[in-house]
Amino acid sequence: MLMPVILLVVIPLVYSAATSLLPVTEDAQVPEAIQSLLESASAELGYRQIWFDAFTTLLCPMLFLTVPVICSVASASYAFLGEKEEGTLETVLLSSMDAKSVFNSKVSSCSLLSVVISLLSFLAFAITVSVADIILGAPFFFNWKWLILLLFLMPALAFFSVIFVSLVISRVHSTGESLQTMGYLILPFVILFLVQFTGIIKINAVFLLILSVLLAVASVVMFNVSARRFYAERLLERPLED
Amino acid sequence: MDAIVAYDLSKQYGERIALCGLNLQIPQGSIFACVGGEQSGKTTMVRLLSGLCRPTMGECTVMGYSPGVEPERLHTVSGTVLETARLYGQMTLSANLNFFAAVNGIDSNDAIDRSSFLMHKLDIWEGREEKVSDLSTGMVRRASLARALMHRPQVLLIDEPAGGIDQETMDRTQELISYLREEEGVTVLLCTRNLAYAQLLCSGFAILRQGSLLAKGDLESLRKAAGLKYRAAFRFAGEEDPPDGFYWMDGFWQKNIEAESDMPRLVSEAVSSGKRVYEAKLLKPTLEEIYKAYMDGGMKNGGETFGEERTEEGVTSATRESTEEFLSEEEGGGGAEEG
Numbered sequence: 001m002l003m004p005v006i007l008l009v010v011i012p013l014v015y016s017a018a019t020s021l022l023p024v025t026e027d028a029q030v031p032e033a034i035q036s037l038l039e040s041a042s043a044e045l046g047y048r049q050i051w052f053d054a055f056t057t058l059l060c061p062m063l064f065l066t067v068p069v070i071c072s073v074a075s076a077s078y079a080f081l082g083e084k085e086e087g088t089l090e091t092v093l094l095s096s097m098d099a100k101s102v103f104n105s106k107v108s109s110c111s112l113l114s115v116v117i118s119l120l121s122f123l124a125f126a127i128t129v130s131v132a133d134i135i136l137g138a139p140f141f142f143n144w145k146w147l148i149l150l151l152f153l154m155p156a157l158a159f160f161s162v163i164f165v166s167l168v169i170s171r172v173h174s175t176g177e178s179l180q181t182m183g184y185l186i187l188p189f190v191i192l193f194l195v196q197f198t199g200i201i202k203i204n205a206v207f208l209l210i211l212s213v214l215l216a217v218a219s220v221v222m223f224n225v226s227a228r229r230f231y232a233e234r235l236l237e238r239p240l241e242d
Numbered sequence: 243m244d245a246i247v248a249y250d251l252s253k254q255y256g257e258r259i260a261l262c263g264l265n266l267q268i269p270q271g272s273i274f275a276c277v278g279g280e281q282s283g284k285t286t287m288v289r290l291l292s293g294l295c296r297p298t299m300g301e302c303t304v305m306g307y308s309p310g311v312e313p314e315r316l317h318t319v320s321g322t323v324l325e326t327a328r329l330y331g332q333m334t335l336s337a338n339l340n341f342f343a344a345v346n347g348i349d350s351n352d353a354i355d356r357s358s359f360l361m362h363k364l365d366i367w368e369g370r371e372e373k374v375s376d377l378s379t380g381m382v383r384r385a386s387l388a389r390a391l392m393h394r395p396q397v398l399l400i401d402e403p404a405g406g407i408d409q410e411t412m413d414r415t416q417e418l419i420s421y422l423r424e425e426e427g428v429t430v431l432l433c434t435r436n437l438a439y440a441q442l443l444c445s446g447f448a449i450l451r452q453g454s455l456l457a458k459g460d461l462e463s464l465r466k467a468a469g470l471k472y473r474a475a476f477r478f479a480g481e482e483d484p485p486d487g488f489y490w491m492d493g494f495w496q497k498n499i500e501a502e503s504d505m506p507r508l509v510s511e512a513v514s515s516g517k518r519v520y521e522a523k524l525l526k527p528t529l530e531e532i533y534k535a536y537m538d539g540g541m542k543n544g545g546e547t548f549g550e551e552r553t554e555e556g557v558t559s560a561t562r563e564s565t566e567e568f569l570s571e572e573e574g575g576g577g578a579e580e581g
Contacts, residue, residue: 087328094292094327095345096318096393232313233295236326 004067004117008125011063012055016132019052030054037196049138056129056141061149061203062193067121068154069185071114072161077178079106080169084235093232103230107162107223114158122150144205152212160219161185166226170234245270245397245429246291250300253286253453260286262453263300268446270305270396273423273430275440277533278450280404284433285324286453288401291431292322304397318346321390325403328386331375335366335385338374339392346393353392360388363421364414380408387415394426402434412436416443441529449536456536461529468535470527471498474508479518485511496525 030050038053045053083089092102129141164185165178172178196203246268253261261283268274276284289295291302293309293316302309307316329338336357343353361367364384369377374385383403390398398419407415416439422428434440440447441461448458457467475494478484485508488495499505505524512519527535 086331087326088330090294090324091327091329091342091389092345093294094317094322094324094390095342096314096347097345098314232293236294 003070004121005124007063007066008060008121009128012060012125012128012132015055016052016129016136019048019055020136024048033197033199034058037202045138048136052132052136052138053141056133056138057143057145058196059193060125060129060141061145062190064118064122064125064149065154065157065189066186068114068118068158069161069182069189071117072110072158073165073179073182073185075110075113076106076162076165077175079110080166081172081175081178084169085175090232090236093236099231100227103166103227107159107166110162111155111159114162115155118154118158119150122154145203145208148205148208148212153208153215156212156215156219157185157189160215160222163219163222163226166230167222170229243270244268245272246274246302246304246431248287248291248300248302251287251290251297251302252299253283253290253295254298259453261290261297264455266448266455266458268429268431270429271423271427272446273419273432273444274446274448275444276431276433276448276450277435277437277440277529279435279537281452282450283453284450285401287450288322288324288399288431288433292320292324292399293317294322294324304399318393319395320397320399321393321395323386323390323398323400325401329374329382329389332373334371335361335374335377335381336370338385339388342389343392348393356392356394357388360391360418363418364388365410380411383407383411384414387418391418391422395428397429397431398422400430400432400434402432402436404435406436412439419443437530437533438528447529449533451537461532464529464532464536465527468527468532468539470532470535471500472502472504472527473497473525474499474505475521475523475525476508476512476517476519477521478512479520485515485517494521494523 024047028047030047034054035050038050038057080089083092093099126142132138133140165181168178168181172181192201193203195201201207244267246266248264248266251261251264251266252259260281264283264287276287278284286295290297291304291309293313296310304316305319307319309316329335330341333341339357339360340350340353343356344350348356357370358367361370364387366377366381366384366388369381369385374382377385387400390400419428419430419432420443423430430444432440432444446458446460447464449456449464457464459467473496475492475496476484476488477494484490484495485497488497490496497508499508502524505522509519509522512522
């Protein structure tokens with residue numbers, strides 16, 4: 001629970017404090033390359049406002065998207081690997097609930113938990129950044145990109161991350177090992193958002209919408225594959241027993 | 243009707259054969275034990291019957307349901323206790339029982355009644371509000387049994403832990419299983435290494451070794467198949483010479499007899515011959531002795547399986563040979579002591 005707070009409250013707070021307090025020379029200019037990535041009319045904004053706008057528009061989406069990944073991987077690791085390690089998954093599979101229902105309930109509860117935490121984190125982020133926007137006189141951060149992030153990409157990523165963990169359940173040996181898979185999921189998004197600074201791509205609302213659809217389709221396909229692989233023998237195989 | 247049926251049931255993990263061609267029928271309402279040592283296939287059998295793994299060959303059913311085809315239906319009529327199937331350590335005992343009752347579709351009021359009954363019967367009521375991780379091993383074991391019985395199963399599959407169980411757990415389990423059999427008609431399959439416990443609790447037995455069934459049946463048929471005999475044991479006054487055919491063992495003059503009905507005749511003969519009989523008792527071979535006879539016989543046959551399942555000739559000859567050797571060693575020991 002600490003990571004979302006650090007990512008979406010502490011970092012924006014530190015950045016806004018640094019932006020407003022650090023000394024700036026009168027002829028200081030934001031690089032053209034950065035300004036060209038922003039949608040706001042940067043001509044009307046000052047040096048500090050542009051840097052804060054750049055932060056909320058270009059970097060904060062990346063920080064925000066790490067939250068559903070962290071929450072999904074953490075919850076799914078404990079729900080799948082944690083239960084497997086503790087021996088309670090075996091007990092659940094001995095109940096009259098079928099394995100598919102167990103799988104569905106685990107995936108849906110982990111995804112839902114991740115989405116709820118992400119939404120709450122966004123709320124805290126929105127309050128923090130809005131206050132900073134008012135203090136700094138920067139444009140309001142929320143735009144079409146954020147709307148797509150919030151409504152489509154974040155839930156799709158939360159779902160995808162849970163499914164990803166469920167797929168690797170038989171390949172990893174512990175909850176700790178499963179938590180490390182977080183890196184595989186976060187890294188592509190970090191690279192994607194950093195690549196835009198090179199000018200190769202420009203991440204806009206349409207791009208994010210297409211990404212959300214692709215992620216959702218991939219999640220559905222992986223969900224079906226993972227559900228088929230979710231049966232007692234594959235999950236609990238113990239070759240050395242009495 | 244047979245509650246549990248296994249036909250040519252086999253399971254292989256890579257190169258290792260965990261269970262090989264098991265044929266077993268356990269009648270409804272009976273308490274049946276599968277006994278065997280390490281890696282005899284007991285746990286594998288329970289896992290196959292409960293649907294936790296799939297057979298490499300053969301098939302099995304529990305109350306007519308195949309674990310591979312209808313695992314959910316199977317789990318509504320069966321309860322399984324395995325060492326590896328644990329309860330949630332951070333939840334209280336009663337919360338665990340109510341949770342698993344809910345997972346099995348039991349109404350919350352029924353769940354409270356049932357959990358209360360089972361916790362009292364198993365003497366774990368005091369620990370109901372404690373976290374499972376804080377309970378003793380014996381209490382956790384009894385709690386697992388309570389969990390398996392929450393949904394009133396018709397068949398109970400129990401795999402005793404390799405490390406054994408404490409006396410308190412043994413007593414409570416025995417008491418509860420006897421009650422369940424009489425009142426609820428539950429069929430019990432107990433897989434254990436504790437032969438004395440199995441003999442105390444069960445009416446039918448299967449002896450397993452290295453994944454193969456050596457023999458099955460009730461104690462009497464196993465005794466006959468193993469070639470073990472009843473023994474008449476006498477204690478006489480003073481240092482009187484024993485009657486013919488008796489040997490000295492464990493503080494008694496003993497003699498192998500064919501049937502229980504021989505006992506009155508021996509007592510009568512001893513008394514009529516002027517012996518002062520202080521004590522006379524009939525010694526029946528225990529499951530442990532029968533098991534040992536099978537194990538020794540099996541070894542002599544280079545690991546070949548025998549017993550009811552195999553050819554009559556092979557069984558009888560192998561078992562008798564080994565038993566005679568076993569008994570002659572004992573007689574030899576007695577003779578030495580006597581001399």
